């Protein structure tokens with residue numbers, strides 16, 4: 001974080017079990033940032049800024065600090081969202097001092113327009129989206145939340161800042177559906193991002209449907225970015241299904257030169273392979289499901305286990321895929337003795353469930 005400019009927002013939230021909420025939040029934030037302090041007074045440092053929680057009787061004061069208004073608003077959103085999740089019975093009224101005023105556009109939101117489309121493989125379509133002021137989307141995470149028409153042809157309605165730090169949606173009209181995608185390529189000067197959409201099977205699926213049907217000029221909302229950065233290591237093992245391919249491709253391209261990587265990607269069939277090998281020291285293994293439904297095989301988890309990463313090596317293991325496979329990979333790495341911070345095994349989607357998934 002830029003130490004010279006600090007923006008700050010603060011809220012005092014009355015809670016019936018303040019220590020319990022602080023402890024749950026501390027544990028959750030510990031997976032994403034550096035925690036300092038004790039149960040009733042702790043702080044956490046993220047790439048985008050800091051959050052500080054202090055118990056005051058039957059309430060907790062949360063202070064968030066960041067170098068820009070978008071990062072500050074993301075921290076306010078995160079605190080409000082998690083406190084409301086961990087204290088549903090309290091339904092506390094959260095009011096912030098400082099930060100973006102309620103009713104104004106979300107500083108981490110951009111309206112984007114489709115300017116190009118390209119079929120990358122039979123089941124992967126790339127949309128180039130154009131928008132203004134994209135510099136913040138080039139760092140602090142590869143992923144964005146796209147706000148997509150819930151029904152074909154729907155007119156978009158965008159959220160604004162709510163007084164509790166979350167997003168306020170206009171009541172009239174149909175709300176867009178939010179789905180998480182990866183920025184495969186960003187060109188800040190040209191004001192463009194590429195997003196690769198997996199054209200998967202399923203019902204409704206606003207993400208895949210937009211990827212398939214979007215036409216030049218269609219509009220889509222984009223918030224973020226989010227997601228952690230890779231931890232430094234002497235070598236990497238990347239594993240994922242096709243939804244993780246955009247992230248893996250970008251991370252491999254951005255690795256420091258000379259750092260070796262093994263990449264294992266599960267795809268529907270071999271026509272889904274992409275060219276990832278432009279860099280020396282990158283060994284790519286493609287696993288074909290032979291058109292079996294995504295999420296129905298053990299191919300990826302078996303291959304990670306067979307690759308035999310060892311916690312005694314200076315290796316970082318990164319995996320993202322369907323929830324069941326991600327859970328199996330995470331359990332395997334923990335059993336091997338991989339320490340927190342030396343691996344990531346993320347659920348990118350869940351078979352039979354729409355939208356966001358729990359890890």
Ligand SMILES: Cc1cc2nc3c(=O)[nH]c(=O)nc-3n(C[C@H](O)[C@H](O)[C@H](O)COP(=O)(O)OP(=O)(O)OC[C@H]3O[C@@H](n4cnc5c(N)ncnc54)[C@H](O)[C@@H]3O)c2cc1C
Pocket residue numbers: 143179180181182183195196197198199200201202203204205206207208209227242243244246247294347348349350351352353354355356
């Ligand atoms: C950090 C992160 C980054 C991601 N990056 C990308 C990306 O760059 N490109 C990308 O295509 N996806 C990406 N995903 C996955 C994407 O968000 C999910 O696949 C999402 O469910 C797609 O939304 P949808 O509207 O198409 O389908 P939903 O409405 O969410 O689901 C409808 C049905 O389709 C099924 N389904 C969802 N995804 C798949 C799939 N891949 N294969 C088979 N069935 C599926 C669901 O189980 C459900 O039954 C990412 C996810 C995360 C968390």
